[in-house]
Amino acid sequence: MKLIDGMEWYSKEELFAEVRGRGLVIYDSLFEEWQKYGMMPVSRREVRGRKKGVSGWWSRDHLELLCTLCRIKQEQKLSSLVSQCNVPVWVWMYWGRAMG
Structure with a gap:
């Protein structure tokens, strides 16, 4: 874990x-x-230096979204991508733009 902008x-x-x-x-x-x-956002990119590549970072909110997706897929045995797409839509509507 890394602190960026608090x-x-x-x-x-x-x-x-x-x-x-x-x-x-x-x-x-x-x-x-x-x-x-588009169910999980791409990472926040950070250049590590010459020949060291680029690292990606996700926020705590993204972690919670990922856990929610995994939990629903596992508990409800969702194999259809269409039904899984409802999760981020619900999250964005309920928690707002900050989550996505």
Whole structure:
């Protein structure tokens, strides 16, 4: 975890560790699919320096959204992407733009 502008931000590895620590299942291809379809936002980019690449960071709100997606997929056994897309829409309507 890293503090940026007074907020907690997580790397992809830290996100996955938090999700798995809550007893939920997450894997790269699922995460990438959710990003591809706009269900999970892309990361906040930070350049690490010459030849060190770019690191990505997600906020605490993004972590909670990811956990919600994983929990619903796991508990309700949702295999259809269409039904999973309702989650971010509900989150944005209920919690506002800050969550997405």
